[in-house]
Amino acid sequence: MPFNTELTRALGIKVPIVQGGMQWVGYAELASAVSNAGGLGILTALTQPTPEDLRNEIRRCRKMTKNPFGVNLTLLPALVPPDYAAYAQVIIDEGINIVETAGNSPGPVIKQLKAVGTTILHKCTTIRHAQSAIKLGVDFLSIDGFECAGHVGEHDITNFILLSRARQSLGVPFIASGGFADGQGLAAALALGACGINMGTRFMCTVEAPIHKNIKQAIVDAQETDTELVLRRWRNTSRLFANKVAKEAVQIEKTSSSGKFEEVAPYVSGKRGRQVFLNGDPDFGVWTAGQVIGLIHDIPTCEELVSRIEREAVDSLQQSQSLFVGDGETPVSGTGTVGKNTNNPQAEVWGVGKSKL
Numbered sequence: 001m002p003f004n005t006e007l008t009r010a011l012g013i014k015v016p017i018v019q020g021g022m023q024w025v026g027y028a029e030l031a032s033a034v035s036n037a038g039g040l041g042i043l044t045a046l047t048q049p050t051p052e053d054l055r056n057e058i059r060r061c062r063k064m065t066k067n068p069f070g071v072n073l074t075l076l077p078a079l080v081p082p083d084y085a086a087y088a089q090v091i092i093d094e095g096i097n098i099v100e101t102a103g104n105s106p107g108p109v110i111k112q113l114k115a116v117g118t119t120i121l122h123k124c125t126t127i128r129h130a131q132s133a134i135k136l137g138v139d140f141l142s143i144d145g146f147e148c149a150g151h152v153g154e155h156d157i158t159n160f161i162l163l164s165r166a167r168q169s170l171g172v173p174f175i176a177s178g179g180f181a182d183g184q185g186l187a188a189a190l191a192l193g194a195c196g197i198n199m200g201t202r203f204m205c206t207v208e209a210p211i212h213k214n215i216k217q218a219i220v221d222a223q224e225t226d227t228e229l230v231l232r233r234w235r236n237t238s239r240l241f242a243n244k245v246a247k248e249a250v251q252i253e254k255t256s257s258s259g260k261f262e263e264v265a266p267y268v269s270g271k272r273g274r275q276v277f278l279n280g281d282p283d284f285g286v287w288t289a290g291q292v293i294g295l296i297h298d299i300p301t302c303e304e305l306v307s308r309i310e311r312e313a314v315d316s317l318q319q320s321q322s323l324f325v326g327d328g329e330t331p332v333s334g335t336g337t338v339g340k341n342t343n344n345p346q347a348e349v350w351g352v353g354k355s356k357l
């Protein structure tokens, strides 16, 4: 059953699920599989060493799917920043009309992309940043709660608060990001006012994600408690998988008397993190994962995952009808619970069946 939300209408997708940009994971194999499944797949621009490589990746992805897909452009502080304008120009030249932006000072890039009518989903972890992005003309906010993988921000506000704050105060459509893995989560996000969800970690753990199977298995084996917040001392907090290296980095961060970043730098090296995905050794370097690892128990194809989430969300929304009865009607025992994987026949008996949903 195709969904009908502001997100599905604006992006031309069937299921309101976005696969967020993921460094060293967001290649054409994954993005095209998500788009073919009815969601929005996203290539990660900076996973490509140069803008020309991004051009080739976009062309490769286009051969793998006829459906819409987007590109993530993440602007992070760096001693020698990438040529963001050149990456954005390739995105424009290649006819990509959906971009996920994230990170600091996105103004110039958003201006460049909006000038040609690109639809922008901007990811942020605070309402204040969301309001600044609205002034820049973004079309959707992607509200990333404290549960999320990667850059969680410095305020530690979880999605229960952030999403309702977004609904109360933004006036621009938003999607919920961080902590989502199933259709019950999608239904909850829609109930809180979001028009879709964004998932990162859950999509890492799919057949098509181009990372070593050992890392997918490490996610399946992990609990929600198995993440670490690293680099808080330098106000650049990242949620990472709690492996040996991440724990050592946190230990140094907490005990160092000098507080010099150089002391932890070798532990949080992006180069070693990238190798983890290739060599399959979960302790080789640090790698990004969200608390949602506790909800991930299998490695499905993107098609299986997206259609499962779609089915669960529809079931969950339909079953929620059993949580209330009409005036004068008697509650029937055994009902009044959402979360079973069946539709609710009792809702039909009460006359609040599917036709009215």
Ligand SMILES: Cc1cc2nc3c(=O)[nH]c(=O)nc-3n(C[C@H](O)[C@H](O)[C@H](O)COP(=O)(O)O)c2cc1C
Residues within 6 Å of the ligand: 019, 020, 021, 022, 023, 025, 044, 072, 074, 101, 102, 103, 123, 144, 147, 148, 149, 150, 151, 177, 178, 179, 180, 198, 199, 200, 201, 202, 204, 287, 288, 289, 290, 291, 292
């Ligand atoms: C391995 C990995 C790499 C990521 N890299 C980026 C990135 O380069 N840029 C970005 O905006 N978000 C990045 N993210 C964050 C995701 O796009 C998404 O916002 C986040 O994963 C949502 O939380 P979840 O993992 O609980 O679904 C990354 C996430 C993961 C798991």
